[in-house]
């Protein structure tokens with residue numbers, strides 16, 4: 001689903017990523033680990049071009065999205081992202097947070113289709129073989145109603161339906177992160193990227209977020225997760241990669257990765273964190 | 275004390291019988307029109323400039339726009355309001371051969387001038403919004419502009435509301451110089467009353483009170499607005 005080919009990223013003279021090659025298949029749960037400052041976040045943020053790669057390719061659904069010419073917003077609609085600090089929209093209620101992007105994107109597409117139809121109708125007056133009009137099967141109200149229904153059912157699935165109309169500032173950290181995950185889900189993404197989703201949480205809230213992520217994993221969601229939760233990686237991941245010095249120094253299944261690490265840096269790292 | 279009461283009586287006489295109140299109402303109207311329209315124009319210009327100044331500057335067009343905006347801001351913040359009014363009225367208009375009333379010129383200049391100040395306030399406000407908000411918007415596939423309009427600017431506006439209130443108050447106060455270009459504001463009205471009674475003590479005192487009341491009322495309105503916008507901060 002995502003092919004990362006020779007990915008490079010530097011900030012000025014600081015070379016952070018130095019030729020990363022990895023493939024993420026549909027249904028993969030890939031965990032990224034590595035020391036602080038090794039470029040894990042940068043790698044993840046390059047996957048959806050939140051940071052523009054300075055070299056290499058990222059092939060997502062058959063298109064190289066590292067190319068500045070592609071419409072990156074289109075592709076991001078299929079790639080969810082969950083942040084360490086949640087980043088819920090502070091000026092929107094929980095429900096609005098979840099509905100905002102789906103509604104906006106669909107309404108925009110609807111307007112575009114309608115606009116095209118008007119133009120085509122005009123043009124058809126002068127054409128012999130008439131061009132077909134876009135089929136318009138929905139209305140703005142329908143879009144909003146469906147999005148709302150979906151948002152509410154998502155909220156229900158995480159047990160927060162009673163929080164639909166409150167603002168994010170009133171939620172606990174764990175609740176915020178679960179809403180953030182659900183916000184990403186509302187777009188029906190092909191893959192969700194997680195950047196240390198539990199690092200900013202109080203210990204007693206880590207479990208609820210990890211549980212939700214496990215549930216997604218079991219439902220077959222493709223996920224790329226930067227985390228320091230080794231237990232979670234071991235249990236849920238089917239692929240683990242170790243990044244240091246801007247390169248993947250080792251990768252493999254969790255059994256091999258944790259049971260029989262080869263790279264000395266990884267051995268050293270694991271001895272510190274386990 | 276007796277003489278003060280006499281002066282007050284004289285003032286009331288002119289105020290009521292010689293159409294003083296008409297002038298005052300007219301002046302109040304002009305003062306408010308200039309300040310309010312000036313502020314509105316300023317907000318539009320300010321948001322535009324502030325947006326240009328926070329757009330990522332990889333491409334050439336944003337850089338050029340950014341350059342133009344910084345010249346604009348420098349220019350309008352560099353000279354006192356009176357000077358700008360005079361230059362507009364006595365230099366620009368004749369040169370361009372345009373006819374405008376004093377009030378129109380005042381609205382325009384106040385708008386352009388406050389636009390420069392508001393753009394800086396706005397830019398501070400936008401930068402005070404956590405960058406994670408923009409990232410989250412972009413990450414769900416919204417464009418820079420959409421995220422700006424729906425997420426960042428509403429939060430920025432809330433953050434800068436007190437400062438904007440102060441800007442409005444400053445504008446109200448600065449309207450007292452528009453008589454330089456022949457706009458009839460509160461000062462002109464009370465000056466008229468004063469010259470007719472050869473007595474300026476009471477008219478200017480009343481003028482001061484009106485300005486202070488105006489400012490108090492506006493401060494109150496800003497507070498109320500702030501409270502109603504503050505609901506997303508409240509725990510409930």
Ligand SMILES: Nc1ncnc2c1ncn2[C@@H]1O[C@H](COP(=O)(O)OP(=O)(O)OP(=O)(O)O)[C@@H](O)[C@H]1O
Pocket residue numbers: 011014016034035036037038039040041042043
């Ligand atoms: N926007 C930026 N501008 C300049 N340098 C940056 C930027 N973002 C990251 N870096 C640099 O890139 C390097 C890798 O950062 P990154 O955040 O990817 O590390 P990380 O592996 O996620 O670390 P951590 O575990 O602490 O989150 C660091 O040296 C950092 O200083």
Ligand SMILES: [Mg+2]
Pocket residue numbers: 040041042196
């Ligand atoms: Mg990081």
